[in-house]
Amino acid sequence: MTRTTPSSSGRALTRRSVLGGTAALGAAAATGALTGCGGSAGASGTTQLDYWLWDANQLPGYSQAIDLFMQRNPDIDVRITQMGFDDYWTKITASFVAGAGPDVFTDHLGRYPEFLKLDVIVPLDDFAEIAEIPDDQYQPGLQELWTGQDGKRYGLPKDYDTIAIMYDAKALEEAGLAPKDLEGLDWNPEDGGSFEEVLRRLAKDTSGTRGDEKGFDPTSIARYALGADAGIDYTGQSTWSPFAFSTGWTFTDEKTWGTRFNYDDPDFQASLDWYFGLVDKGLLPPFGMFGDSSPAQSQIQGGKAAIALAGSWMIGTYANLEGVDLGIAPLPAGPVGHPVSMFNGLGDSISAQSEHQQEAARLVAFLGSDDAQEIIGRRAVVFPASDAGTAAASEAYESKGLDVSPYTDRVKRGETGLYPLVENAAEIMAIMQPAFDDLWMRKIKASEFTAYNDKVNKLFE
Template sequence: MKKKQLSSLLVLTAMGATTAFMAVGCSSGDSGSADGTVNLNYALWDDKQLPAYQSCVDAFVKENPGISVKVTQTAWDQYWTNLTTELSSGTAPDVFTNHVSRYPELAANNQLLDLQPAVDAAKVDMGQYRAGLAENWVKDGKRYALPKDFDTIALAYDSQKLKDANIDPASLNDLSWNPKDGGTFEQVIAELTLDKNGNNGLSADFDKKNIKTYGLLAYEPGDGFGQTWWGNFAASNGFTYTEKNPFGTQYHYDSPELADTLTWFRSVVEKGYMLPPEKLGKLGPVQLLSSGQVAMNTNGSWQMNAFTEANKDIKFAKLPVGPEGRKSLLNGLGDSVYAGTKHPEQAEKLALYLGSPECQNAVASKAVVFPAITEADATAVEAFKNKSTTPIDPSAFIETADEKNGTVLYPITEHATEVNKIAGDAIDAIIRGTKQAQPALAEAQQQINSLFGK
């Protein structure tokens, strides 16, 4: 999962049946209550997942009456701002949701507890998790989280707009893409793009300067890893982020496969088929797709509920097949324990519970995310399909995850924040048309090389 949720702060408190409500302090200064109850803080950023994990915490507290847990949710940007401050001041939550791009730096600063001894003592079955997820959290023999979920990328589309264009939704799963002419994928993008006179992108009368509906939105500003857009297409064109993953030290941003991919993205902007970055404004993909300003958007499985709640006509299809096959980035979050916690034993116990079948099956039944434990897949799929408000068919995401060689792990390296900034600035310039792809990427690569002493 990536980002970006509502900016509100929600706080829920889970208490044992016999424990009265109490103020819970930060981990560094909380030595427990007078009655002997240990008070833990657990933080996460996804508001959609908050109720599901609150139910897990409630169950945990019921099983452990000597522990209380306060759950705090803050949106992505503010979450990391808060956590950075709290880690520096020694007031970080005991347990918190972590991202693979963030934990290497936290581990290097000795801010995360090694969970491997607790995992070994509890005899946690690491084979229960989807392949690749558990290994992502291990560095130098130390384990810094247990996997809690996974996500893939697919194509969100407005089914009514496809109907208006006489495009069979099922055909989206069979589209092809290449960076030279865009393949059948670009043709569909063009057909779904309409100017203000009703001409689509294939019409000789099409006016690209006066667009009513763009066929595609596939862009996030400052995105140096391209999880929801360019990363998937570049991978399907033969691009690899690093020489190994996790913890490679040689990025490949100067590869021709990436330059060709980004040049294609710029070309569909120039043709008037894709929403230009300068017109993005403050609206996000959910608002733009649900309001009809764009017809399709590449995005992650964590956004399924947001899309369908905004517009029941939004459905999901697989990404197109590229020269090297269909590829989707696969990522997963984990729950880490703060190294400065006053209650390491209890915090570890909570972290292991959050990564357990009991919790993940419960989360799966809430239809908010795909849990990391594979046995919960079927439960999650049925929960999405049987939602009482807006049923969702998540097949595009789960089938992509299960497709042989169909996924690429999110890159995990040192200096991720700096890499993202350098590469993101270069890619922004390419998509905006202010720089050509190859020289911009070559310059970025030189800067990134210097981070790794190359």
């Protein structure tokens, strides 16, 4: 789902009430207490496991799935703890230091390389229940993301996310466009292709002049074509990455665990100059225009933006926007000849401090099974990692009148680029964030990223 880099606010989440499921819900978010790694006994002498996650929207589904697990495994009692994204990582880190964390927890690709360094998570391949899971159980590429440099798996895929375009059909109609006009678009970093033509049509200045009409004032905008959240980071998951990927660019010299970044690549720099150059054209909000309280979905709802690139974990949020006639369109095809979305996913990891790793492995294996994945899928919150789970989610979205194929087609067709799975993620962000901010503020050109890239690559020497 999450998916922005873990040091920012993470996935855009909204708290929702817990519906259904009777698995015990921990109160760590409210009390700040740290529970021991399965050290206490559950009811009637059963083994108690602690399972942590951050996504409030997924809590009902996981409560239901874990209920089923406990029915089938009466010797294990599972306590679920959910807390907000930032609190979650603070408490996870503190729990490892104190030796009092969860047995199983939702892990993030931007975090687990550091956990590997610290030896606080265990390889999963040694557990029979997990080793028996066939390689084709999950969407292609997900297992690879959770495989360490030693060839062992440290997380079992639980869900995945891709990027597509969200829009309000009323905004399109008001601009004289129809949903089909957002299909089959092309893009290039020189002139933006037919995608930029649509953006110009959707933008409108305070006098009512559209971006493709004479007299349009890019400094006085009533509605931007493309919405943007408050921050844009070094992964650009739902901002610039689809454009850079569609030139054939990749983050690093290897698919995973690369040691040389490619922020000095001319295609990458041209893509960023085009994307952030939309500010000068009045098509993208300037840096600081909208804060954390006015994310892209609020801009769509308030008529401040016409369309937005959004991750699949945001489908429910957009679908619930009052007054918005939601539509979902595919990304434009880039110079490689087709769209390319970032491919990211979450996984379940087992703590090295857990006193009940065998029981924890049984829980992880179950959560990765079709039975559990279908339960999660039917909640229509995320796309579970397995084919069966994805199918259940697609059917659930369809029952709500939503065609989510612009998200799932990227995976089916292999039109994806991987999240940068590397060491030194925190240090990379510290180096690169000022560059992205300055580019958005129009203080620099993307060619200046070459010097920043050199600093990043020195981290791997």
